Every structure is written in C-alpha cells, then in structure tokens.
Amino acid sequence: xxxxxxxxxxxxxxxxxxxxxxxxxxxxxxxxxxxxxxxxxxxxxxxxxxxxxxxxxxxxxxxxxxxxxxxxxxxxxxxxxxxxxxxxxxxxxxxxxxxxxxxxxxxxxxxxxxxxxxxxxxxxxxxxxxxxxxxxxxxxxxxxxxxxxxxxxxxxxxxxxxxxxxxxxxxxxxxxxxxxxxxxxxxxxxxxxxxxxxxxxxxxxxxxxxxxxxxxxxxxxxxxxxxxxxxxxxxxxxxxxxxxxxxxxxxxxxxxxxxxxxxxxxxxxxxxxxxxxxxxxxxxxxxxxxxxxxxxx
Amino acid sequence: xxxxxxxxxxxxxxxxxxxxxxxxxxxxxxxxxxxxxxxxxxxxxxxxxxxxxxxxxxxxxxxxxxxxxxxxxxxxxxxxxxxxxxxxxxxxxxxxxxxxxxxxxxxxxxxxxxxxxxxxxxxxxxxxxxxxxxxxxxxxxxxxxxxxxxxxxxxxxxxxxxxxxxxxxxxxxxxxxxxxxxxxxxxxxxxxxxxxxxxxxxxxxxxxxxxxxxxxxxxxxxxxxxxxxxxxxxxxxxxxxxxxxxxxxxxxxxxxxxxxxxxxxxxxxxxxxxxxxxxxxxxxxxx
Numbered sequence: 001x002x003x004x005x006x007x008x009x010x011x012x013x014x015x016x017x018x019x020x021x022x023x024x025x026x027x028x029x030x031x032x033x034x035x036x037x038x039x040x041x042x043x044x045x046x047x048x049x050x051x052x053x054x055x056x057x058x059x060x061x062x063x064x065x066x067x068x069x070x071x072x073x074x075x076x077x078x079x080x081x082x083x084x085x086x087x088x089x090x091x092x093x094x095x096x097x098x099x100x101x102x103x104x105x106x107x108x109x110x111x112x113x114x115x116x117x118x119x120x121x122x123x124x125x126x127x128x129x130x131x132x133x134x135x136x137x138x139x140x141x142x143x144x145x146x147x148x149x150x151x152x153x154x155x156x157x158x159x160x161x162x163x164x165x166x167x168x169x170x171x172x173x174x175x176x177x178x179x180x181x182x183x184x185x186x187x188x189x190x191x192x193x194x195x196x197x198x199x200x201x202x203x204x205x206x207x208x209x210x211x212x213x214x215x216x217x218x219x220x221x222x223x224x225x226x227x228x229x230x231x232x233x234x235x236x237x238x239x240x241x242x243x244x245x246x247x248x249x250x251x252x253x254x255x256x257x258x259x260x261x262x263x264x265x266x267x268x269x270x271x272x273x274x275x276x277x278x279x280x281x282x283x284x285x286x287x288x289x290x291x292x293x294x295x296x297x
Numbered sequence: 298x299x300x301x302x303x304x305x306x307x308x309x310x311x312x313x314x315x316x317x318x319x320x321x322x323x324x325x326x327x328x329x330x331x332x333x334x335x336x337x338x339x340x341x342x343x344x345x346x347x348x349x350x351x352x353x354x355x356x357x358x359x360x361x362x363x364x365x366x367x368x369x370x371x372x373x374x375x376x377x378x379x380x381x382x383x384x385x386x387x388x389x390x391x392x393x394x395x396x397x398x399x400x401x402x403x404x405x406x407x408x409x410x411x412x413x414x415x416x417x418x419x420x421x422x423x424x425x426x427x428x429x430x431x432x433x434x435x436x437x438x439x440x441x442x443x444x445x446x447x448x449x450x451x452x453x454x455x456x457x458x459x460x461x462x463x464x465x466x467x468x469x470x471x472x473x474x475x476x477x478x479x480x481x482x483x484x485x486x487x488x489x490x491x492x493x494x495x496x497x498x499x500x501x502x503x504x505x506x507x508x509x510x511x512x513x514x515x516x517x518x519x520x521x522x523x524x525x526x527x528x529x530x531x532x533x534x535x536x537x538x539x540x541x542x543x544x545x546x547x548x549x550x551x552x553x554x555x556x557x558x559x560x561x562x563x564x565x566x567x568x569x570x571x572x573x574x575x576x577x578x579x580x581x582x583x584x
Binding site for chain 1: 309310311312313314315322324327328332334420421430431433435436438439442443445446447449450451452483484487488490491495496504506507510511517522523524525536538539541546547550551553554557558559
C-alpha cells in the first residue's frame with residue numbers, strides 16, 4: 001500500500017530569523033511514525049484507585065479526561081502499588097503524566113490509526129524499560145543489532161551520584177526507577193501489532209529504517225526535552241540520516257516549577273530541534289486529517 | 298604543584314512531587330537549591346567544547362549574517378570576559394584543561410593528541426565493538442531529503458556552509474597550550490581523565506543547545522560514565538531566536554532541562570574564582 005500525503009511543515013529560516021512554512025509531501029511506503037516512550041504511566045486508573053496508590057484520585061484534575069475500562073489485557077503493566085510504595089513517589093516526580101495521557105488519547109491514537117490505514121510503519125522506542133523483552137519482534141531484531149553502549153568506555157567511580165540523587169530525586173531513586181521500569185509498558189490504547197517495530201536504541205532504529213528504505217520519519221512521544229531530544233534513540237541521532245518531522249501536538253516536556261505555566265521547556269526544545277538539529281515540525285492532527293480526508297477515502 | 302581543596306556552591310534542582318489534587322508541582326518540595334561540593338585541583342578538569350571562533354566573511358552569503366553576527370558577538374564576549382579569566386586562574390592553580398575539538402582538523406597537530414589517542418586505543422583494546430548497526434552512509438538513498446531542511450533554513454548543505462567560514466581558530470586568550478589536552482572522541486577524554494584520576498568536570502564552551510550536550514565529550518556522553526559534571530553558566534552560550542534573546546531563554550532552558558534530569562549542576566565562574574582564591578590563602582587546608 002502506498003499513498004502520498006501532503007501537509008504543512010514548519011522550519012526556522014535563519015536569514016529572516018523567524019519561522020517559515022512550506023507544503024511537503026511524503027509517501028507512506030517510505031515513511032515511519034516513531035513513538036518514543038508512549039508509556040502506560042497514568043493509564044489504568046481503576047487499579048490506581050483500588051490500590052489507593054496516592055491516597056487520592058490521580059486524575060481528579062481537568063487534564064485527566066478519559067478512562068479505560070478495567071480488566072483489559074493483563075499483559076499491560078500492573079501499577080497497583082501500595083500507598084507507601086516508592087513507585088508512587090517516583091510517579092509523583094513526573095508532573096507531565098496527565099498531559100502525556102491526554103496527548104496519547106486525543107492526538108497519538110487517532111494518528112496511529114490513520115497511519116496504519118495509509119500503510120505507514122509504526123516504530124516504538126522504549127529504551128530503559130524491560131518491556132521490550134515481551135515482544136517477539138524485538139528479540140529477533142536484537143539478535144541482529146545489539147548495542148553494548150557506554151559500558152565499554154572507561155568509567156569513573158560515580159559514588160557521589162547516589163548521594164546527589166537521594167537529595168534531588170528521592171532516597172534509593174535508582175532502585176525505585178529500576179523497579180518501575182519492570183512494569184512500564186506501552187500505553188494500552190497504542191498496543192503494538194505483530195508487524196510493528198520495537199526498538200531500544202538508535203542503532204536498531206536505523207537498521208530498520210535503512211533496511212526498509214524509510215526516508216521520512218514522523219516523531220511523536222515524550223519527553224520533548226529529554227527522551228525525544230537526547231536519549232539513546234533521541235532525535236539528534238537521526239539528524240544526519242533521515243528527513244525528520246517533530247509532531248508538535250504529539251509531544252510534551254517534563255517541566256519545572258518555573259517553566260510549567262507556559263510549557264517553556266517544550267517550546268524551547270522544539271525551537272532548538274528546528275533551528276539547530278535540522279528538523280521540521282508539523283501537526284499530527286493535520287496529517288491524520290489529510291489521510292482521513294474524504295477525497296483520499 | 299600543591300593540590301588545593303575547593304569548596305564550590307553548585308546549584309541543583311530538586312524534582313519534588315506533584316500534588317495530584319491540583320495536578321500541580323508542589324513548589325514547597327521542588328526547586329533549585331545550592332549544594333556545596335568539595336573537590337580538588339587534581340581530581341578536577343575544565344573542559345571547553347568548540348571554543349574556536351569562526352569568522353564568517355565569505356562574500357555572497359550575506360543573508361546568514363543576521364544569525365551568525367549575533368551569535369559571534371555573544372561568543373566573543375563570553376570568551377574574553379568569562380572563559381579567559383577562568384582559564385588563567387585555573388592553570389595557575391594546577392587544574393588541567395581539555396579542549397573538545399570534534400570536527401576540527403587542527404586537533405591532530407597538537408603535541409598531546411597522539412598520547413591521548415594511544416590511551417584511548419589502549420582503553421578499548423580488550424573491549425568488543427560497541428555497536429553493530431548501520432553507518433550513516435547506509436542512508437545514502439535519502440541524502441537529498443535529509444539535506445532539505447538545511448537548504449530551506451540555511452540555503453546550502455552543512456558541508457557547503459563550513460566553506461563560508463574563513464577561519465577556525467582559538468582566540469589568543471584561550472588558545473590551547475602544549476600541556477593542555479585535546480580530544481575529539483568521548484573515549485579519548487575518558488581515557489585521559491582516568492589516567493590522571495579526574496572525576497569532576499567543569500564544563501564550558503559552545504553551544505548550550507547543541508555540541509556542549511550531544512557532541513563527543515559533551516555532557517550527555519560524560520555524565521553516564523560517572524563524571525560529576527558542573528556547567529559554568531557564564532562560560533557557555535546558545536543560539537537564540539529574536540523572541541528568546543531577552544533573558545537568553547534558550548540557554549536558560551537547556552541548562553534547566555539538564556538540571557531537572559539530574560545530569561549536572563550549575564555554577565558561575567565567579568564562584569570558582571573565589572574558591573580558588575580561598576584555597577590559595579595561607580592557613581587554608583590543602584591535601
């Protein structure tokens with residue numbers, strides 16, 4: 001299946017020092033939609049509530065619209081932590097969980113549906129979680145492409161780090177994070193299909209992209225300012241290879257007390273990716289609309 | 298040279314928690330705080346990412362002057378007013394300086410390059426290949442598309458752009474000395490630091506929204522190896538848009554992000570200069 005999809009792309013025109021726009025066309029056969037860290041954090045509200053995880057309804061705020069019926073595939077993570085569980089404290093450090101869930105439900109799910117319809121390949125990037133092991137397609141890929149990573153380089157004693165992390169995050173942060181990584185999985189409404197790609201690093205991503213002659217990559221997922229930007233499969237790893245489009249409405253950043261009001265870290269990260277990392281940005285909603293348009297149908 | 302103990306007031310960010318009743322960050326538990334860290338002139342190095350100044354003067358591309366002239370003037374100010382004084386005092390105290398020169402041809406002419414590269418080769422001698430993935434060249438089939446943004450945004454490809462720079466050299470005030478270290482790969486930096494027992498890095502250079510973070514030897518390569526990284530905020534600079542220039546919002550947000558994810562602390566060079574001064578006073582503790 002192959003279809004041409006055109007949409008408006010934004011970029012930073014250095015000569016004018018301002019944003020500029022142009023219409024671009026991609027062919028679905030040579031395009032992939034890359035979903036970064038679209039996790040189940042914040043889903044499965046019933047389990048959260050039943051376990052009295054945080055002692056309150058995590059989604060009582062207006063951002064937490066939408067619910068999923070309990071009792072879906074048990075393969076998805078079990079986030080029924082005890083109230084005193086360190087997991088609960090870890091989760092409380094991700095202030096963007098409600099925003100992520102809203103974006104997954106309202107923007108990414110319709111886009112993925114449209115992308116599948118058009119024949120665009122879906123790639124899930126889940127580095128740092130153990131969930132990849134659950135997917136047969138990842139094992140097959142991992143046999144072909146493995147990344148041993150920075151363990152091969154000379155390390156120094158990082159004992160100071162634990163003390164710092166206890167202070168800036170929480171006591172025993174790494175242990176709690178490691179435990180959490182065992183139960184994080186892909187968000188239920190984005191359940192991968194058997195022929196979707198699951199990767200845990202950019203080497204695997206690039207292997208699949210080049211082997212399938214993918215030249216255009218649509219990037220969605222989290223966090224705009226770290227996972228999408230800097231992680232082992234971050235966008236800076238792709239800027240010398242494919243043509244990249246960041247989907248502005250399909251991402252959000254982890255913000256701080258002094259930036260959260262205007263989502264400054266998200267906006268700045270988008271600008272840096274446009275101006276310095278050679279990426280276009282686009283609207284996921286527009287792409288989905290274009291695919292679903294009556295003329296095309 | 299006598300080893301001095303330095304006490305540095307470094308700013309970190311405490312992540313805190315969210316009050317889910319409001320969905321808002323709890324301002325009481327989250328925010329920036331100062332933590333005093335103790336290090337020595339022997340176990341600490343200063344790194345500078347891409348400190349060479351590129352003169353943009355080739356005729357015919359004046360359309361790009363806006364972007365680069367703004368950037369260049371700010372870079373020069375940072376070098377002369379902040380980095381140069383820091384280097385001068387640090388050298389006197391015995392702190393070593395490493396120049397990250399990824400992409401600079403002149404790196405191979407530095408007297409220490411071969412020594413450092415040999416250390417790196419030795420460090421990797423018994424290690425397996427780090428990756429088994431396709432090289433960037435495997436994407437030759439989409440080279441035209443990949444260059445699209447550069448043509449739109451800059452008007453030429455990245456390699457063509459480098460041809461418009463008439464010079465790439467360090468200003469005299471911060472130019473590398475024979476005793477300094479130079480590196481173009483993370484493993485070279487890591488190998489020379491290990492050889493000299495260095496675990497603390499005071500990071501300077503350009504720019505805060507790109508190479509300082511992502512290029513070999515940058516923050517995101519060194520922090521995962523166990524190095525305690527501290528960014529010297531007035532010794533770095535970032536590209537800015539007209540609407541972010543006031544308050545240098547891009548630079549500020551990049552540093553805030555790194556603090557937020559626990560990758561680094563932040564300090565002003567004045568605090569380092571003061572610590573060096575205090576450490577050098579008679580009666581101050583040395584080790």
